[in-house]
Amino acid sequence: MSLALLPPVLSTLFRLFAYIFLQIIPTRLAIPVLPLLHLGYLSALYLSLSTAPEPHDPDAKKSQPKDTDPSPLAAVLLGLRTRDRLPNVLNVLINTGLLLASLDLALNPVLFPEQDVTFTRVGAVYPDAAKIMLRYPLVNETEHEVQILYREVTQSVAPWKDGPFITLSKDNDWVNATRLGSLWPDTKYEYIFSSADGILLPYPRAPIHFQTFPDPRLDSGSHFKFIVSSCITPNFPYKGPLARNNIQGFDLLSQSLTPPPAPIASVLGAETNETDSSASNETESITPAPVTSIFPKFMLFLGDFIYADVPVYFGDDEDAYLRLYRRTYASPSYRKIYEHLPMLHAYDDHEIINNYGGSGLDPSPYPVAVNAFKLYNGAVNYDSPALGDHYFNFTYGDVAFFVMDTRRYRSDPETVNNTATFKFIVSSVPFTSLWGHDAVKDSWGGYEVEKTQILQDLHSVPNVFILSGDRHEFAAIEFTGESEGSYPVQEISTSPLNMFYIPFVRTLKLQSEDVVQRTRTEVTLTEDGPQVETFDEEIPREKVLEYIARGTVKWSSIEVDTTNKTRPLLRLETWIDGRVAYQAETVGSPVKFASKALTYVPSSIKQLLEKIGFQSKQWF
Ligand SMILES: *[C@@H]1O[C@H](CO)[C@@H](O)[C@H](O)[C@H]1NC(C)=O
Ligand SMILES: *[C@@H]1O[C@H](CO)[C@@H](O)[C@H](O)[C@H]1NC(C)=O
Ligand SMILES: *[C@@H]1O[C@H](CO)[C@@H](O)[C@H](O)[C@H]1NC(C)=O
Ligand SMILES: *[C@@H]1O[C@H](CO)[C@@H](O)[C@H](O)[C@H]1NC(C)=O
Numbered sequence: 110m111s112l113a114l115l116p117p118v119l120s121t122l123f124r125l126f127a128y129i130f131l132q133i134i135p136t137r138l139a140i141p142v143l144p145l146l147h148l149g150y151l152s153a154l155y156l157s158l159s160t161a162p163e164p165h166d167p168d169a170k171k172s173q174p175k176d177t178d179p180s181p182l183a184a185v186l187l188g189l190r191t192r193d194r195l196p197n198v199l200n201v202l203i204n205t206g207l208l209l210a211s212l213d214l215a216l217n218p219v220l221f222p223e224q225d226v227t228f229t230r231v232g233a234v235y236p237d238a239a240k241i242m243l244r245y246p247l248v249n250e251t252e253h254e255v256q257i258l259y260r261e262v263t264q265s266v267a268p269w270k271d272g273p274f275i276t277l278s279k280d281n282d283w284v285n286a287t288r289l290g291s292l293w294p295d296t297k298y299e300y301i302f303s304s305a306d307g308i309l310l311p312y313p314r315a316p317i318h319f320q321t322f323p324d325p326r327l328d329s330g331s332h333f334k335f336i337v338s339s340c341i342t343p344n345f346p347y348k349g350p351l352a353r354n355n356i357q358g359f360d361l362l363s364q365s366l367t368p369p370p371a372p373i374a375s376v377l378g379a380e381t382n383e384t385d386s387s388a389s390n391e392t393e394s395i396t397p398a399p400v401t402s403i404f405p406k407f408m409l410f411l412g413d414f415i416y417a418d419v420p421v422y423f424g425d426d427e428d429a430y431l432r433l434y435r436r437t438y439a440s441p442s443y444r445k446i447y448e449h450l451p452m453l454h455a456y457d458d459h460e461i462i463n464n465y466g467g468s469g470l471d472p473s474p475y476p477v478a479v480n481a482f483k484l485y486n487g488a489v490n491y492d493s494p495a496l497g498d499h500y501f502n503f504t505y506g507d508v509a510f511f512v513m514d515t516r517r518y519r520s521d522p523e524t525v526n527n528t529a530t531f532k533f534i535v536s537s538v539p540f541t542s543l544w545g546h547d548a549v550k551d552s553w554g555g556y557e558v559e560k561t562q563i564l565q566d567l568h569s570v571p572n573v574f575i576l577s578g579d580r581h582e583f584a585a586i587e588f589t590g591e592s593e594g595s596y597p598v599q600e601i602s603t604s605p606l607n608m609f610y611i612p613f614v615r616t617l618k619l620q621s622e623d624v625v626q627r628t629r630t631e632v633t634l635t636e637d638g639p640q641v642e643t644f645d646e647e648i649p650r651e652k653v654l655e656y657i658a659r660g661t662v663k664w665s666s667i668e669v670d671t672t673n674k675t676r677p678l679l680r681l682e683t684w685i686d687g688r689v690a691y692q693a694e695t696v697g698s699p700v701k702f703a704s705k706a707l708t709y710v711p712s713s714i715k716q717l718l719e720k721i722g723f724q725s726k727q728w729f
């Protein structure tokens with residue numbers, strides 16, 4: 110290749126790679142590939158310029174007529190070397206700018222460690238309590254105590270009540286959590302903080318509100334909504350250094366949650382009701398009661414909250430993990446969500462390292478990674494049945510949630526059939542085997558035996574939904590059970606909230622080859638009386654109901670309404686890039702409550718794992 114061709118080839122490669130890195134997928138290859146390509150381009154340009162004839166060289170004019178010099182526009186677009194100085198200078202500037210932008214994206218957590226971020230949020234909410242997290246660093250101190258002051262939100266302003274103290278210390282990165290108890294069910298509360306000597310702290314500027322969960326002993330069913338998604342990287346796709354703390358997914362989510370303008374009728378009636386706008390007749394013609402009109406009770410975040418190793422892995426230094434959490438909490442986009450919505454977190458592989466799967470006893474980086482997760486996200490989840498573990502379960506009214514730790518454990522989703530109307534099994538990785546590529550191993554698809562066993566149990570329980578993430582795509586999948594009477598199971602996989610999706614390449618099969626045999630009976634009324642016909646059918650064991658790959662911002666909003674016992678309802682609304690892209694309504698089976706309490710507790714997770722034949726060292 111002629112030396113003159115080298116600069117445009119290297120420059121174009123560099124630009125293509127930089128574009129992919131900044132806008133499409135923040136691949137770990139970028140460092141070192143981008144600096145090397147840039148260096149290569151600069152050297153090639155330098156060499157080709159120093160060996161090229163000078164523009165004013167009369168011999169050169171003869172051998173290389175002026176009209177072969179590319180137009181300045183083409184030169185700048187393609188990185189062509191010219192004898193003119195300006196396009197070369199512009200090219201070097203453009204490419205250096207792209208390199209700096211890439212370095213900014215990759216090194217941001219190091220450049221801005223966000224030591225000072227102050228925040229509070231609510232995590233687990235109970236009928237009589239709530240877990241509250243606080244980070245409040247102080248300069249020139251190593252430890253201080255903060256007290257929660259709280260009160261019911263009522264028409265008249267009540268005095269603040271003394272809540273528990275929280276000890277914050279530098280050793281624990283100034284973050285800690287506590288449980289605020291003795292609350293009334295289904296009641297709105299607000300809280301602020303004071304120092305140990307009784308001085309109100311300047312943060313939060315306005316009290317933080319939350320509402321306790323309803324009393325599950327009430328037999329009235331429940332009607333609520335929650336949000337589910339996973340996978341975020343701030344400022345991706347890259348929008349320049351000033352947007353370093355933006356997480357568009359949270360911005361759009363927050364916009365979607367802003368209550369729609371109050372219907373005229375309720376303004377006239379001087380009554381605002383955030384949970385129901387459909388009661389009045391007059392409003393119907395104004396807004397057809399959108400699903401979004403009820404405010405969600407919480408958000409389930411299914412992991413990849415930090416990308417410890419994307420685009421650069423900084424090693425298992427403690428602060429390398431902690432600063433990634435601080436960065437996300439420092440994001441004004443995320444603040445708009447966590448100051449208003451209880452957040453529950455599962456971890457996934459990128460909280461630790463790509464495709465992690467291990468016993469949790471492994472050395473680096475698990476202990477450091479999980480400590481950081483615990484401090485910032487895990488501490489205000491519901492308590493795990495096993496001390497020090499990160500799977501947990503909770504209930505909202507008559508609806509049960511089981512959040513698994515699919516990285517360290519595949520704990521059997523403990524299911525008893527008639528205790529809760531809807532049951533949500535929460536798995537950071539997909540349950541379906543329809544995803545190909547690395548999902549063949551990095552999902553439940555890699556563990557067919559365990560998966561089949563669990564599915565078999567789930568099919569005997571009505572109204573089970575699996576919520577998952579991790580694939581950076583959306584899909585709703587239906588699983589059909591072996592026996593005639595088995596209940597279908599649905600999976601709703603939603604991600605990313607703010608991260609790449611892969612254009613063009615599609616890795617989800619639309620149905621499994623594996624089928625179940627069914628006989629369908631049809632009764633038709635004829636002149637000779639009813640005629641019964643039976644058909645043999647083959648139904649795919651797993652089948653895609655909806656698949657949307659596109660979109661760097663995705664979340665699902667799930668509304669559950671069990672107030673009509675004979676017709677429990679689930680409404681799914683999936684948002685892609687800030688717009689509703691898919692809606693589906695499922696009418697569940699009525700559930701006869703066998704007992705009020707969920708009765709089965711795994712005595713030992715180890716035994717459970719052995720029971721389902723789980724061999725350690727095989728993880729996804
Ligand atoms: C912290 O300590 C330094 C050095 O002793 C002092 O200059 C600074 O004013 C202190 N800052 C605060 C907020 O107390
Ligand atoms: C949190 O605060 C409690 C009591 O205030 C204290 O005992 C505990 O050590 C603190 N934990 C962390 C992680 O700072
Ligand atoms: C909102 O509407 C629901 C149902 O119509 C009602 O039970 C509740 O009391 C209302 N809340 C307020 C604050 O008006
Ligand atoms: C709505 O309007 C209809 C007809 O005007 C009336 O019969 C009905 O009672 C109204 N419903 C409510 C909830 O106000």
Ligand SMILES: *[C@@H]1O[C@H](CO)[C@@H](O)[C@H](O)[C@H]1NC(C)=O
Nearest residue numbers: 491502503504707708709710
């Ligand atoms: C979790 O499940 C167990 C057993 O199913 C139950 O006893 C416990 O109350 C549940 N925990 C929460 C917070 O709902």
Ligand SMILES: *[C@@H]1O[C@H](CO)[C@@H](O)[C@H](O)[C@H]1NC(C)=O
Nearest residue numbers: 524525526565566567569570
């Ligand atoms: C309840 O579940 C068990 C196993 O999980 C199953 O054997 C049983 O048939 C189910 N009962 C009903 C009524 O579905």
Ligand SMILES: *[C@@H]1O[C@H](CO)[C@@H](O)[C@H](O)[C@H]1NC(C)=O
Nearest residue numbers: 672673674675676677696699
């Ligand atoms: C509950 O659902 C059943 C079945 O769809 C319906 O017949 C009944 O009218 C509903 N009840 C109420 C109170 O809406």
